Amino acid sequence: xxxxxxxxxxxxxxxxxEPASLKMTRxxxxxxxxxxxxxxxxxxxxxxxxxxxxxxxxxxxxLGPDGNVVATTALKIPAQxxxxxxxxxxxxxxRRVFVGFNSAxxxxxxxxxxxxxxxxxxxxxxxxxMGIADVQLAGLSEGGPLxxxxxxxxxxxxxxxxxxxxxxxxxxxxVEVSRVAVLGPDPQGRRSLLCTNIDRGSLVLIDSQGQRKxxxxxxxxxxxxxx
Numbered sequence: 001x002x003x004x005x006x007x008x009x010x011x012x013x014x015x016x017x018e019p020a021s022l023k024m025t026r027x028x029x030x031x032x033x034x035x036x037x038x039x040x041x042x043x044x045x046x047x048x049x050x051x052x053x054x055x056x057x058x059x060x061x062x063l064g065p066d067g068n069v070v071a072t073t074a075l076k077i078p079a080q081x082x083x084x085x086x087x088x089x090x091x092x093x094x095r096r097v098f099v100g101f102n103s104a105x106x107x108x109x110x111x112x113x114x115x116x117x118x119x120x121x122x123x124x125x126x127x128x129x130m131g132i133a134d135v136q137l138a139g140l141s142e143g144g145p146l147x148x149x150x151x152x153x154x155x156x157x158x159x160x161x162x163x164x165x166x167x168x169x170x171x172x173x174x175v176e177v178s179r180v181a182v183l184g185p186d187p188q189g190r191r192s193l194l195c196t197n198i199d200r201g202s203l204v205l206i207d208s209q210g211q212r213k214x215x216x217x218x219x220x221x222x223x224x225x226x227x
Contacts, residue, residue: 028067036061038085054100057082060115073115081105089137091146097163099135099148106131108150110163121148121165130154138182140208142189149193151177158195160210169210175199179226196226 030036034056042050048065055061055072058081062071077083083100090096098115101108106129110119122129134151140160147168148161157172158180176198183192190208197204197215201222205214216223 030067040086076117092143130156133178134180136180149180151180171210181226
């Protein structure tokens with residue numbers, strides 16, 4: 001055993017250096033939140049981006065462009081629910097909605113632009129349920145309604161769900177969909193999805209109707225995360 005023991009060479013750590021072309025400058029720091037988590041920035045055409053921070057898993061804080069807290073909203077979610085991320089989208093009618101979720105929970109919470117509750121999905125009586133790994137909001141056709149694209153841990157795959165809670169389609173050929181990405185529109189205005197498929201370490205292309213179109217494998221690599 002002693003003969004097998006080898007001293008690991010100490011890694012040489014170079015001194016810190018500044019980049020030659022870019023310089024990072026801290027513009028502001030906000031230290032007024034309890035437990036800041038997911039940050040969501042929403043671009044606006046004629047105003048600075050709207051900066052939202054999920055705080056303490058149950059409150060949304062809005063920061064101004066100077067980093068000061070301009071508003072806080074306590075979310076009307078069950079006491080045992082702890083949100084880890086926010087997603088947002090605006091439909092063709094301009095109506096914006098938010099979705100809060102946590103990959104350790106089996107339900108997501110849909111809220112309006114003022115963070116008032118609109119929908120809990122799936123409903124409480126649906127049992128058993130699998131954990132929700134990811135949610136994206138998009139219209140899958142030109143001028144079409146905004147839908148939720150939900151990826152699940154386990155064998156539930158990926159689903160398209162309307163904002164009133166109806167499943168529009170489901171594709172269960174994927175296992176453990178950790179991430180869902182929405183691609184740009186094709187010439188007909190339809191949008192496809194690219195989903196992780198943890199079971200095979202691959203990416204799967206799903207069209208706007210929920211049909212599996214292609215699988216992408218990267219040699220000697222498993223893909224688990226996608227932006």
